[in-house]
Amino acid sequence: MPRAKSQSRENLLDSALSTFWKIGYHVVSMGDLVRETGVSRAGIYSDFGGKEDLFHACLDRYQDTVVTPAFAPVEAEGAGIEGIQKYFDNLLARFEDSGGFGMGCLVGNTLSQIPEDAQETRQKLRAHSDRLTAGFRKVLTLENGDHGPLSDAEIEALARYTTISVQGIWSYSRLTGDVAELRAASDMLIAVLKARLRGTPD
Amino acid sequence: MPRAKSQSRENLLDSALSTFWKIGYHVVSMGDLVRETGVSRAGIYSDFGGKEDLFHACLDRYQDTVVTPAFAPVEAEGAGIEGIQKYFDNLLARFEDSGGFGMGCLVGNTLSQIPEDAQETRQKLRAHSDRLTAGFRKVLTLENGDHGPLSDAEIEALARYTTISVQGIWSYSRLTGDVAELRAASDMLIAVLKARLRGTPD
DNA sequence: CTTTTTTTAGAATGGGCGTTCTTCTACATC
């Protein structure tokens, strides 16, 4: 019955993910993980090899269980700007569920903690960032249509800008307890995108 | 001759600041600080009391020696939107000086690492965020003039949004080695501000 | 039930941590 093990492995990953997310890689100890996941030390080591490998597995699981569902409205076939709006709504809902301060984004949190030579980790963070940008680019391209005001280069820049701003909002969610502040920022970002799609004079 | 001591204290702070900035509070060890600052353990403890107090002192020094000079064009009397542009130029210049990846912003880095109950630290981060927002608010108010298109509430939201976006750009500077990507984002932000000051239809 | 394999709890290990304390050096004052 290999099902049981693979299921407990996923529970382990989920617990570890939320622990890393909440307090950060360096602060989490293996003792914390044993306590939080309910899995023995030997079990963790035999399944993942060590703390760093476990963390990498958590980054992957974060993509699957957090980013993919939340970002689905953007990545959906034919998604328009309302898909981006829905994505922001998902983030705000997650913030409200947390009560008090948010946990931010695991990727953004990690980004500010990795040493310069953590190449594998940085590559995963880069992949996340590129994923978001690709989603926004697709939506913006579709909304812009064949004869919209934006060139491909402008769409690219706007998509990257959106990714960067979203990370800023995520990050700020760790500092404020007020969802209205976050909503104001995400509304502003949406308004900016709409205005540019309509062709704003600079 | 108390001069010597107070000067070495500032050197200590500067060294500690750059160490914390580069690799983050939790990763820096007292041994690192002794090595980097050239000050004895006893000296650090007698001057600052401990690692956390030293870090708080570094956050304050960061304001004085990094934020104040870089942000001066925004906080200057009568500063307009070109002051914000100059501020971004300062950040980009700092990024280019670092060669390779940037270090981001000490405040943003710290924000993603603090536990929920680190109240004194969080308060300093909040103060930084509010400082930036106040600077942007002042510029936007002046640019908007008496009969501009923006209400006070809109200015407030736009100022906060600018702060959040800037933090996003800072954060992204740890992920990219390409100054052009950062410049594109800051140019976009400037264009957004100008467009809204000109009265953009949403 | 017996045997074999897997999984567990937790002790052991070696090392690094923040902090304190002791010792020694260097210099100012007389």
Place this chain on the structure above:
DNA sequence: GATGTAGAAGAACGCCCATTCTAAAAAAAG
């Protein structure tokens, strides 16, 4: 030159870390 004092170096302390190992329990297979 002798004495007193501040500062530096680094040893010492107790604790916690990631990782490994051991021995017992639990589960699976026959």
